[in-house]
Amino acid sequence: DQQVKQNSPSLSVQEGRISILNCDYTNSMFDYFLWYKKYPAEGPTFLISISSIKDKNEDGRFTVFLNKSAKHLSLHIVPSQPGDSAVYFCAAGDFGNEKLTFGTGTRLTIIP
């Protein structure tokens, strides 16, 4: 059941440059989307979310873009910092259900 997919298991980016993490989904019932960041031995930490009625949401260095027609969202981190090195999970939910459906994660490594 691959309703949320993150096709890149890993990504390396130079410090100061832009990191772009991608996520695709198949379930058109999803109403909202979230990005979580996870360090080893810790729980997922919420980063940013977007409702399906928007196509962009920004919070500091983090911007999430949603393309509903393509069923695609992306997380942009600008500028990338060494502390951003972690696994990033895309998650999706819909108003009718409470559960979040997660992608498999992308390991981001920021190279100093």
Add this chain to the structure above:
Amino acid sequence: EPEVTQTPSHQVTQMGQEVILRCVPISNHLYFYWYRQILGQKVEFLVSFYNNEISEKSEIFDDQFSVERPDGSNFTLKIRSTKLEDSAMYFCASRRVAVSTDTQYFGPGTRLTVL
């Protein structure tokens, strides 16, 4: 900043034994969740709980699993007779209200190892 806490951080048990994983959600939150992540796999939803009832559960959450809010602060996940395949990280999450603008906040997880 308020946070979700979980105990223990690591639990080792023998196959067939019962385990109880404990969580203290954020104090003004009303909706509670358990998720798990088997090593190398995605985070998977197990169950949601509101107003002392299960509101939704996945097909993973079979009769071996149960949840309880025994008092005003704790939220527990019990596995009655553990199997090897129950070895995973178990995450508790909570949120204040069930609307799209409200976020689920996760605890640090309990690593369950079944031998």
